[in-house]
Amino acid sequence: MFPGLSNKVVLSSCSQSAISTTVLNAIDAYKDSLLQYGMEWNLWMEKVESAKVNFSKLINCEPEEVAILSSVSDCISSLLHSLKLSGKEICLTELDFPCIGQAVLAQQTKQNFKINYVPHQQYTIPIESYDDYINSNTILTCVPHVSYYNGFKQDIKELARISHQYGSLLFVDAYQSAGSMKIDVKEMNIDILVTGMQKYLLGIPGISFLYVKKELADQLAPSTIGWFGQEKPFDFNLKELHYAQATQRFNTGTPPVINAYAADAALSLINQIGIEKIEAYLNELSAFTLDLTKEMGFEMASPQVVSMKGPTTAILVENASQVEKQMLNLGFVVSARKDVIRIAPHIYNTKEDIKNALTALKGFQTQG
Ligand SMILES: Cc1ncc(COP(=O)(O)O)c(C=O)c1O
Structure with a gap:
């Protein structure tokens, strides 16, 4: 139902979600x-x-x-x-x-x-x-x-x-x-x-x-x-x-x-679909993102408790808007604001999408 996902991972619902048929x-x-x-x-x-x-x-x-x-x-x-x-x-x-x-x-x-x-x-x-x-x-x-x-x-x-x-x-x-x-x-x-x-x-x-x-x-x-x-x-x-x-x-x-x-x-x-179902799934992705970012050693700008946050997770990065462009080149649509990259999934995303995006992001940070 979301044709734009065939060639990229869209994690930018805090800015623009993927578009459905x-x-x-x-x-x-x-x-x-x-x-x-x-x-x-x-x-x-x-x-x-x-x-x-x-x-x-x-x-x-x-x-x-x-x-x-x-x-x-x-x-x-x-x-x-x-x-x-x-x-x-x-x-x-x-x-x-x-x-x-x-x-x-x-x-x-x-x-x-x-x-x-x-x-x-x-x-x-x-x-x-x-x-x-x-x-x-x-x-x-x-x-x-x-x-x-x-x-x-x-x-x-x-x-x-x-x-x-x-x-x-x-x-x-x-x-x-x-x-x-x-x-x-x-x-x-x-x-x-x-x-x-x-x-x-x-x-x-x-x-x-x-x-x-x-x-x-x-x-x-x-x-x-x-x-x-x-x-x-x-x-x-x-x-x-x-x-x-x-x-x-x-x-x-x-x-x-x-x-x-x-x-x-x-x-x-x-x-x-039902908003309760969407909320439950996005909370699951939010918990997954928090756990993984912690495990991978990211510096976070988001609260570390699922109940204190929406589905968006913000990671502190240097040159955020440049990193947003580099992530796009690798096929990940994420959104920069000030000094953070925001990972903002929706119903069409999987844990795998988030894991792959975080791995790509880590690559940029390791390169400095
Ligand atoms: C929380 C919030 N309020 C307002 C706006 C701006 O909305 P608009 O461009 O429709 O005035 C945004 C845009 O990102 C937003 O995130």
């Missing part, structure tokens, strides 16, 4: 629709809706609680524009992806609020730290579920308890976790969650999902909007503003149709 066929179906019918708006919108329904099934929410945008950066910016932040505080972590920090800083040029950064300790954050950075004036706490740098995983349910205890909303960036582990927004008590399709969700870039729980979304008046976020877009009324129900109000213009075709196919595949 299911997704490739969906992209072709959109091409065929353009060629054969020219314009099939009803079908295209059905695909967008179906992607949304599949995503809401995956995270256990109602489809009306999910908006479709183009990137996680878009999602955080739209959300921040909808909040009254002046005089308040926002809590961020030093492990957030840069686009989260940058969007908050850009917002600070418009509204006057304070930012508190929860520091990391060797790229992990002890849960007790949060109490020092969230207080009763905190309106929003932004956390990554899993760190893009080293796969460190946070206890979201506990973070929801801590932030809610101070009256803060919890925003979860799930781009490095969605598709690799179970996420239940209701059970975890998450207020806002964002993710895209390119990483463990087995899709392509160009589409992202913004979950805002209904009770909250209904109170928000976003200012980054579009006609697809209106109650009756096809009334074509430019003199009135009527937000659509719940999180639909965060939709902007014409949705990214080809990306929705791909997303719908990838999400169907994930839901069909």
